[in-house]
Amino acid sequence: MTYDLPDVLPEFMQTYFDWFTDTFGSSPAEDVRIAPYAHASNGGIRIDANASCGIAGLFACGEATGGMHGADRLGGLSSANGLVFGHIAGRSAATWAAAHPLGPSSPDVTFDATFSPLASDVMRDLRHAMSESCLVIRTQEGLGLARATISAFGERLARSSRPCEDWREVAATIQVHQSLVSANALVTAMLARTESRGAHYRADFSDEDATQARPLVIACKNGEVSALPAE
Numbered sequence: 001m002t003y004d005l006p007d008v009l010p011e012f013m014q015t016y017f018d019w020f021t022d023t024f025g026s027s028p029a030e031d032v033r034i035a036p037y038a039h040a041s042n043g044g045i046r047i048d049a050n051a052s053c054g055i056a057g058l059f060a061c062g063e064a065t066g067g068m069h070g071a072d073r074l075g076g077l078s079s080a081n082g083l084v085f086g087h088i089a090g091r092s093a094a095t096w097a098a099a100h101p102l103g104p105s106s107p108d109v110t111f112d113a114t115f116s117p118l119a120s121d122v123m124r125d126l127r128h129a130m131s132e133s134c135l136v137i138r139t140q141e142g143l144g145l146a147r148a149t150i151s152a153f154g155e156r157l158a159r160s161s162r163p164c165e166d167w168r169e170v171a172a173t174i175q176v177h178q179s180l181v182s183a184n185a186l187v188t189a190m191l192a193r194t195e196s197r198g199a200h201y202r203a204d205f206s207d208e209d210a211t212q213a214r215p216l217v218i219a220c221k222n223g224e225v226s227a228l229p230a231e
């Protein structure tokens with residue numbers, strides 16, 4: 001990428017150039033390799049006006065909810081999102097906690113504590129698959145391949161899992177399981193949105209479709225992920 005730069009840069013650019021030169025030891029006015037990178041999420045956990053995500057006592061805000069800006073994010077809006085909904089979620093959580101003190105009779109949480117030695121390999125391969133098919137340019141074919149790959153990764157993880165008592169190993173494996181669920185939800189949304197809108201670009205549906213100008217709700221029930229227009 002090359003620019004025609006003025007002799008005196010605007011203050012914002014000069015600040016950025018100084019930071020770049022200090023950090024990387026070269027000027028952005030020279031040749032710079034640039035690559036796409038996940039920056040912000042245009043969707044996330046669905047919350048109500050109290051930042052509740054529908055599970056008693058569980059509240060969400062910020063990047064994890066990320067949907068207030070619709071199909072594209074205005075610069076700076078994530079900070080506003082974090083402050084506004086962080087405040088609401090914090091108040092709601094404090095109110096809920098005050099009304100539900102933990103007592104000696106609180107039930108234990110039980111789950112299958114398993115670990116897979118392939119967890120980090122699956123995570124690496126999942127990142128690669130998502131970058132290949134779900135980042136800048138999306139197509140039915142690529143997304144279908146990503147969905148099949150995610151399913152195969154889930155089976156690979158399940159087949160290699162065994163009981164384990166080391167909570168760090170268990171937590172690392174759960175994180176990969178959850179990443180597969182999130183990836184599947186993303187691919188489901190990308191497949192369902194057969195148009196291009198905001199940052200979502202489908203090479204096989206390159207125009208906006210006015211009939212799809214509404215959010216999608218992605219639900220996961222009994223392992224099945226579905227996409228429905230929001231009411």
Ligand SMILES: Cc1cc2nc3c(=O)[nH]c(=O)nc-3n(C[C@H](O)[C@H](O)[C@H](O)COP(=O)(O)OP(=O)(O)OC[C@H]3O[C@@H](n4cnc5c(N)ncnc54)[C@H](O)[C@@H]3O)c2cc1C
Nearest residue numbers: 038039040041061062063064065075076077078079080082
């Ligand atoms: C390169 C880049 C540039 C950006 N520029 C801007 C900008 O100019 N303006 C703007 O408004 N926004 C910008 N954003 C977006 C903004 O930075 C994010 O929306 C914001 O930081 C989200 O804050 P958050 O607290 O919701 O989430 P995060 O900042 O992601 O915080 C989540 C925290 O949870 C921790 N965590 C994760 N899992 C666990 C766990 N299991 N247990 C405990 N802790 C956990 C993480 O380590 C992290 O510290 C930018 C983002 C990127 C990547």
